Amino acid sequence: MIEARPWLDRIQPYRPGRHATSADGSMASNESPLGASxxxxxxxxxxxxxxxxxxxxxxxxxxxxxxxxxxxxxxxxxxxxxxxxxxxxxxxxxxxxxxxxxxxxxxxxxxxxxxxxxxxxxxxxxxxxxxxxxxxxxxxxxxxxxxxxxxxxxxxxxxxxxxxxxxxxxxxxxxxxxxxxxxxxxxxxxxxxxxxxxxxxxxxxxxxxxxxxxxxxxxxxxxxxxxxxxxxxxxxxxxxxxxxxxxxxxxxxxDLDHTDAVRRHTRDHLAALTDLISKAGYRVVPSQANFVLVQTPDEQRLIDRLAAHGITVRPGSSLGVPGTVRMSVPTAKGLDLVARALASG
Ligand SMILES: Cc1ncc(COP(=O)(O)O)c(C=O)c1O
The missing domain is CATH 3.40.640.10 (Type I PLP-dependent aspartate aminotransferase-like (Major domain))
Structure with a gap:
């Protein structure tokens, strides 16, 4: 049986984000909440x-x-x-x-x-x-x-x-x-x-x-x-x-109009998402992207809390930052899901 080159053993396989059952709940892969043009x-x-x-x-x-x-x-x-x-x-x-x-x-x-x-x-x-x-x-x-x-x-x-x-x-x-x-x-x-x-x-x-x-x-x-x-x-x-x-x-x-709409949506909803998470008591790394990194002493607990409301996010431990969770800027409905999840304690 052939063996792969020995240095390949050191590679930790890439773990892609999971889609939620609804597009609104999918916040694991930094995809566009408004779709394509x-x-x-x-x-x-x-x-x-x-x-x-x-x-x-x-x-x-x-x-x-x-x-x-x-x-x-x-x-x-x-x-x-x-x-x-x-x-x-x-x-x-x-x-x-x-x-x-x-x-x-x-x-x-x-x-x-x-x-x-x-x-x-x-x-x-x-x-x-x-x-x-x-x-x-x-x-x-x-x-x-x-x-x-x-x-x-x-x-x-x-x-x-x-x-x-x-x-x-x-x-x-x-x-x-x-x-x-x-x-x-x-x-x-x-x-x-x-x-x-x-x-x-x-x-x-x-x-x-x-x-x-x-x-x-x-x-x-x-x-x-x-x-x-x-x-x-x-x-x-x-x-x-x-x-x-x-x-x-x-x-x-x-389609410059669509690009502008995505940019505007992202910036508005990034601000709203950051606000929601901060008010729920988590620290958020100030972001200029279409996602935020949330700091939490218990990664799995936050992941489970969001999952109970149909939201998937990316565990920081899979991205080299244990003790964090990365959340993509969602749709307007997705933002409501986050609000509900964080309100439910
Ligand atoms: C920093 C960075 N570079 C590149 C990519 C990959 O882009 P593509 O989908 O074009 O391969 C990503 C995707 O998440 C990314 O975060």
Whole structure:
């Protein structure tokens, strides 16, 4: 019987969030409470007519749209099967066979798992006040430094100035800024690392799974310098982003009204959710994402209390932060469920 490479034994399998019996109660996976733009279903139905054809491996139409949106050259963009695929490509290209990555502790789980898959050294730097400790991270001579901004699982943000200083001083050869939740921040344009990515000083990761509500279709993208994009393109499975996913993403990115509505809903309901939880006596890490990290001496008790009202959340212990529970910003009805659950003692 063949045995897997020995270093794979160290990997703790990823534990996905569970859906509740109702969409309103599902608060475990940071999905969009308003779903995708109505234009997406139409675009997917139209694309399905050509389901027998391979997708455009280069995703030209989508890359051109995104290039225009972000003011970069289309060759600075690479599409992936979710941004998770791009995280794995980065690990294969820049961490395999003796590489070294640095990230926050707790880390976004895929940054950790992808490094472990290629047997890279991984240095995890504990958060300070729930935020990346960029000074300590900068001093570590790694190949890749991951900054997740806003961070998952905390929702905390590092400002553009701090990020620029980090990129200027980091001993890591490549800084990857994962902006899965950037649209939910107080000032996305002033926070994003896109100006650094445009100049080739960092790589930015974005996803269609959050503000655009396409988690089920799997589309993410990377923006960086053209050499990095060309290297990753060489090692990627050529058809990893389906034609349906490309059509959906194009429709989603063009529906600015829907994106604005999701952003507004998220920010309003984030405030209301934070308020409810705080009034129930829990401490909440101040978040600028579409979820909050709730501190509790008894993780399971809070999970059970919410589950009794049909709510699923993510145990902090599965995310590297025992003693916490991560809750996604819900629908309006979901917020009522939380209010009832917390009122019931
Ligand atoms: C920080 C971060 N990066 C990337 C992703 C994955 O995005 P995708 O669905 O595009 O693979 C997530 C999803 O939860 C995330 O939290």
């Amino acid at each position: 109505p234009a997406v279903a139409e675009a997917v139905a139209a694309a399905a007519v050509e389901a027998h054809l391979y997708p455009d491996s280069l995703a030209l139409a989508l890359r051109e749209e995104l290039a225009c949106l972000h003011d970069v050259h289309p060759d600075q963009i690479l599409l992936g099967n979710g941004s998770d695929e791009l995280i794995f490509l980065l690990a294969w290209a820049y961490l395999a066979q003796g590489g070294h990555a640095v990230c926050a502790d707790p880390a976004y789980r895929m940054d950790e798992i992808s490094s472990q898959v290629v047997d890279a050294q991984l240095t995890k730097v504990p958060l300070r006040d729930w935020t990346h400790d960029l000074d300590t991270m900068a001093a570590i001579p790694a190949d890749i430094a991951y900054v997740v901004n806003p961070h998952n699982p905390t929702g905390t943000v590092v400002g553009r100035g701090a990020l620029e200083r980090f990129v200027a001083t980091a001993r890591a050869r490549l800084v990857v800024v994962d902006e899965a939740y950037i649209d939910f921040t107080d000032a996305p344009d002033a926070t994003t690392a896109l100006p650094l990515a445009r100049r080739g000083q960092a790589v930015v990761l974005r996803t269609f799974s959050k503000v655009h509500g396409l988690a089920g279709l799997r589309v993410g993208y990377l923006i960086g310098n053209q050499e990095i994009v060309a290297t990753l393109r060489k090692i990627r499975a050529p058809f990893s982003v389906s034609a349906l996913a490309q059509a959906a993403a194009l429709a989603a990115v063009r």
